[in-house]
Amino acid sequence: MMQQPAAGAVPPQMAPPPPMAQQQYQYQQPPPPPQSQQPYMAMNLMHPQSQPPPVWPLHQVPAGVPPQQQQPGQPASADEVRTLWIGDLQYYMDENYLLSCFSQTGEVASVKVIRNKQTGQMEGYGFIEFVSRAAAERVLQTYNGTPLPSGESTYRLNWASFSSGEKRDETPEFTIFVGDLAADVTDYMLQETFRACFPSVKGAKVVIDRLTGRSKGYGFVKFGDEAEQNRAMTEMNGVLCSTRPMRIGAASTKKTVPAQQFAKEQCVEMLIIFGPGADFS
């Protein structure tokens, strides 16, 4: 059941990586694109009503890029899992924005950003359905961890769990806390600062104040390798990121501890469900 997508295996036919991948760091804080001049609005996708529909149907996907050929042997079937979950979205990243991010693949079937039912405010995550599982897989492999067009954060993608059951990436990760960050440090800068020395870096997150949109001055870096995590704790402490030396600490609480801890939690859950006298033989 633990079938992970092959890491790093990027199919050669994949469209060029996301728009900002070439621009390594953007040191100035890029303001959210104002509604009026967003490039992604130039897609004839404006809905006649004031509220955009929650899902853009396939036939409305911009015609700029012709859809890629279906992979031979991988036809889209009704039950095939082809939806990705996307997180870490900023408040202004709506369906149009997401669509523009992935439109160059020509393989987006629908896009949905989740909103609060009461307030209508976006919750910061959404779903992207592709025309095939292969297309979703390619996007997951090539986009995940790369900067969004805005440059301020990185794509956080995973298989959508509702329809996919086991597909979510549950590989272990080891997280550190990074404090004392300069105000202009982005997810991507933080990630690349560490990745230069530690290839197992899986991602980085600068914590943003949801109200002000500004950095709270601290963040987290995830490693795939525990030894690198430990090494980074000492070797990167005091190292400059942007204009200030970072202060590194252990990330507190759960979720840092993978496999073993997970198994333990499962056991506890079994105990709660079946009681201490249960016979599992």
Add this chain to the structure above:
DNA sequence: TATGAGCGG
């Protein structure tokens, strides 16, 4: 300033 983490219909 100092410890995120959000999976719908």
